[in-house]
Amino acid sequence: xxxxxxxxxxxxxxxxxxxxxxxxxxxxxxxxxxxxxxxxxxxxxxxxxxxxxxxxxxxxxxxxxxxxxxxxxxxxxxxxxxxxxxxxxxxxxxxxxxxxxxxxxxxxxxxxxxxxxxxxxxxxxxxxxxxxxxxxxxxxxxxxxxxxxxxxxxxxxxxxxxxxxxxxxxxxxxxxxxxxxxxxxxxxxxxxxxxxxxxxxxxxxxxxxxxxxxxxxxxxxxxxxxxxxxxxxxxxxxxxxxxxxxxxxxxxxxxxxxxxxxxxxxx
Amino acid sequence: xxxxxxxxxxxxxxxxxxxxxxxxxxxxxxxxxxxxxxxxxxxxxxxxxxxxxxxxxxxxxxxxxxxxxxxxxxxxxxxxxxxxxxxxxxxxxxxxxxxxxxxxxxxxxxxxxxxxxxxxxxxxxxxxxxxxxxxxxxxxxxxxxxxxxxxxxxxxxxxxxxxxxxxxxxxxxxxxxxxxxxxxxxxxxxxxxxxxxxxxxxxxxxxxxxxxxxxxxxxxxxxxxxxxxxxxxxxxxxxxxxxxxxxxxxxxxxxxxxxxxxx
Numbered sequence: 001x002x003x004x005x006x007x008x009x010x011x012x013x014x015x016x017x018x019x020x021x022x023x024x025x026x027x028x029x030x031x032x033x034x035x036x037x038x039x040x041x042x043x044x045x046x047x048x049x050x051x052x053x054x055x056x057x058x059x060x061x062x063x064x065x066x067x068x069x070x071x072x073x074x075x076x077x078x079x080x081x082x083x084x085x086x087x088x089x090x091x092x093x094x095x096x097x098x099x100x101x102x103x104x105x106x107x108x109x110x111x112x113x114x115x116x117x118x119x120x121x122x123x124x125x126x127x128x129x130x131x132x133x134x135x136x137x138x139x140x141x142x143x144x145x146x147x148x149x150x151x152x153x154x155x156x157x158x159x160x161x162x163x164x165x166x167x168x169x170x171x172x173x174x175x176x177x178x179x180x181x182x183x184x185x186x187x188x189x190x191x192x193x194x195x196x197x198x199x200x201x202x203x204x205x206x207x208x209x210x211x212x213x214x215x216x217x218x219x220x221x222x223x224x225x226x227x228x229x230x231x232x233x234x235x236x237x238x239x240x241x242x243x244x245x246x247x248x249x250x251x252x253x254x255x256x257x258x259x260x261x262x263x264x265x266x267x
Numbered sequence: 268x269x270x271x272x273x274x275x276x277x278x279x280x281x282x283x284x285x286x287x288x289x290x291x292x293x294x295x296x297x298x299x300x301x302x303x304x305x306x307x308x309x310x311x312x313x314x315x316x317x318x319x320x321x322x323x324x325x326x327x328x329x330x331x332x333x334x335x336x337x338x339x340x341x342x343x344x345x346x347x348x349x350x351x352x353x354x355x356x357x358x359x360x361x362x363x364x365x366x367x368x369x370x371x372x373x374x375x376x377x378x379x380x381x382x383x384x385x386x387x388x389x390x391x392x393x394x395x396x397x398x399x400x401x402x403x404x405x406x407x408x409x410x411x412x413x414x415x416x417x418x419x420x421x422x423x424x425x426x427x428x429x430x431x432x433x434x435x436x437x438x439x440x441x442x443x444x445x446x447x448x449x450x451x452x453x454x455x456x457x458x459x460x461x462x463x464x465x466x467x468x469x470x471x472x473x474x475x476x477x478x479x480x481x482x483x484x485x486x487x488x489x490x491x492x493x494x495x496x497x498x499x500x501x502x503x504x505x506x507x508x509x510x511x512x513x514x515x516x517x518x519x520x521x522x523x524x525x526x527x528x529x530x
Contacts, residue, residue, distance in 0.1 A: 025438070032441055036448040043457040047310060049464050050317050055309045179291035182298040190302045197309035202301065 004103065008111050015114040026116070033120030041066060041128055044192070055196035060135040061224055066192045067129025068148070068216040072155030073188040074121040080160050082113045087170040087177045093265030106164065106255055136224065144223045147237065151219030154240030155191075158215050161247035162187055168258035187212040194226075203230055211247060214240040270364060271372040278376025289384050296333040296389045303329045304397055307458075318461035323400045324488040328459050330393030331484050335415065337385035338378045339422045339479050341456055343447045345440070348433035354527040367514055371423055378419045400488055407486065410496050414483040417503035421478045424510035425450065431514065434521030449474075455481035461490070475506040 019026045044066060048059040057065075086109055089095045098108045138144060166180045191212045195203050206213040207230065221228055222237030282289075304326050311322040320328065336342075347370065350356045359366045393399060402408055429446045433439040451457065453476035460471045460481040471477055482499050485491040491499050 025441075029441055032445055036445055039448055039452040040457070042452065046458050046462050046464070046467070047306070050462055051310050051312075051314070054306070055312075173287045175285045175287035176291045178288060179294045182291075182295040186295065186298045186302060189299070193302075193306050193309075198302070198305045202305065 004107055007103075008107075011111050012114045016116050019116050029117040030120040030123075033117050034124050035120075037121050037124040041124075055194045056226075057194045057196070060132055060137075061220070062193065063128055063132035064136055064220050064223065065194065065216045067125055067132045068151045068155060068220060069188060069191040070125025071122060071129055071152050072215055073159050074118060074125050075152070075156040076159040076163060078115070078118045078122065079156070080110050080163055081115060081118065082110055083163055083167045085109075085113065086167055087174045090170055090262070091174050091265060095262060096264050099259075099262075105259055106252075138223060138225075147219050147223050150238070150240060151216060154244045155215035155219075157244035158211055158240065158247050159184070159188065161244065161251040162210055162212065164251040165247075165254045168254050171258040171261050183210050187215075191216045207232075211243050214243045271368070274369055274372035275376035275379070278373035278378075279380045280376075281373075282377050282380045283384075292337055292385050293388045296336060296385065297392045300330050300333040300389055300393055301396075303333075304393070318459065318463075319490055320459065320461060320488065323398050324490070325459070326393070326397045327399040327401075327488050328455075328484050330390055330397070330399060331487060332456055332480055333393075334386040334390045335382075335418070335480060335483065336456065337381040338415065339418050340374075340378075340381075340426065341422070341447075341451055341454065341479065343426050343429075343443060343450070345430060345443055347427060347430040348439045348443070351430070351433040351521070351525075352439075356522075356525065357527045360522060365515075365518075367427065367511065367518065370427060371420065374423045375416075375419060378416075382415065402487060402489060407489070407496075410500065411483060411486045414486050414500060414503060417500065417507060418479045418483050420507040421475050421503055421510060424507060424514050425475055425479075427514045428510060428517065431517045431521055434517075434524060450476050450479070453477065454479045455484070459484075461485075475510060478503045478506045 041063075044062055045059070047054060048062070052058070054062060086095075089098065089109065095105075098105050101108060133148065163180075163184050166183045169176045169179060187206070187210055190198075190206060195206060195213050195217050198206075203213070218228075218232070218237045219240060220226075222234065228236070307325045307329055308322060310317060311325065315321055317325065347356075347366070350359065356366075359369075362369070402411065425446075429439070429442050432442045436442065453460070453471045453474050455461075455471075455477060460468055460477050463471060471481075482491075482503060486496060486499060
């Protein structure tokens with residue numbers, strides 16, 4: 001484990017060093033991503049240009065959801081975004097090489113590349129998060145401050161687990177790749193809004209099956225002292241690390257199951 | 268004309284060959300449709316008009332946008348930029364058809380496949396779950412389909428244009444990312460352009476992007492009527508003409524500069 005981590009750090013820093021050779025391009029890339037992702041948040045501001053609140057939440061409160069979910073999701077993209085290329089590995093038969101090397105297959109896929117420009121997305125979401133934290137009307141306690149940290153870390157772990165479990169579909173159908181974003185990108189998009197706005201079936205779905213409600217919604221409800229529409233007890237807000245752990249175990253199981261199903265492209 | 272037809276047929280078949288990809292796309296479009304529909308519906312809590320749309324118009328907007336997304340190719344492509352980068356564009360230059368024309372014919376075949384198989388299913392899902400509106404007048408349906416066809420042209424020419432940046436840039440992907448993010452926002456994919464504050468709407472209508480999603484949908488939900496329909500189509504034709512001219516000029520300049528490593 002510690003050995004793998006050290007290896008990961010070496011691979012990532014090599015990648016960063018290589019990008020750093022083209023400093024101007026590297027900086028512009030990060031700046032571009034930083035600016036462009038604000039268009040995402042602008043859509044939320046447009047909503048609040050028309051209405052004072054959405055599902056009982058104000059713009060600052062929705063910004064808190066956006067900030068937590070955005071930082072968590074962009075950290076996930078930074079860490080495991082390489083999974084997007086898994087279908088290419090499988091299609092070209094190169095997953096064979098992954099299987100004969102003496103490291104975990106998931107680790108190798110994740111460590112195969114690193115896209116530092118995604119740092120721009122982390123910075124953008126963090127900017128919105130800071131704006132939300134200073135502008136929401138909250139009496140800050142140790143519990144609430146801790147919750148912000150717990151939400152971001154737990155949220156990133158939940159997104160990563162969902163991503164790993166979902167991407168496994170490409171072991172069966174390489175073409176099915178686009179369906180992955182129906183839980184990853186859609187999960188991130190969905191968690192930017194209070195789940196009060198969704199129909200009951202969708203609320204249950206994102207609480208139980210694809211647990212993205214634990215990324216931002218439950219933690220933000222605790223921070224803002226909001227009642228829960230599903231009538232969940234208040235300790236649920238603290239459940240995100242436990243949910244992340246369970247999700248990670250399930251994702252690990254799905255991955256191992258899927259890898260056993262891998263059939264090489266042959267040739 | 269025969270050649271354009273044959274290319275279009277190839278474009279259709281190229282996408283018809285991967286049904287699993289179509290199913291995956293339908294699933295994703297429908298999931299986003301549900302999320303956006305509920306978010307916009309929450310905006311109508313306690314009011315019944317936003318930017319000239321009632322709740323049924325807004326819901327129709329969401330599902331129609333998801334249904335058109337694949338046909339209008341909102342998220343773009345880099346096939347031609349890759350051909351330039353790899354030097355395959357040299358082959359295109361010795362062909363008797365301009366790549367712009369061949370690409371457009373192929374893209375219309377693709378768009379037809381996508382409008383049927385990626386467009387109809389999410390629309391049906393949306394119509395089953397939500398109260399949507401549809402035009403009663405057959406003429407409006409006709410204008411709507413013409414408007415979608417024009418949207419495909421505008422979109423193709425816009426995507427082709429940033430693909431051409433590969434003639435000058437070693438890494439065209441940065442330009443592409445920015446182009447697509449700006450397109451997605453100003454086309455009204457995330458939120459109807461009608462909901463924008465006035466100054467932002469003015470800015471949006473100075474770009475070709477509303478021609479890709481907002482304009483066809485306005486025709487469908489009955490926001491655009493009478494002589495405005497002509498204005499709407501003329502706007503799309505104007506943007507298509509402008510973008511194709513820009514593509515043609517840029518391609519000409521690019522090929523003068525092009526160096527292909529041969530052997």
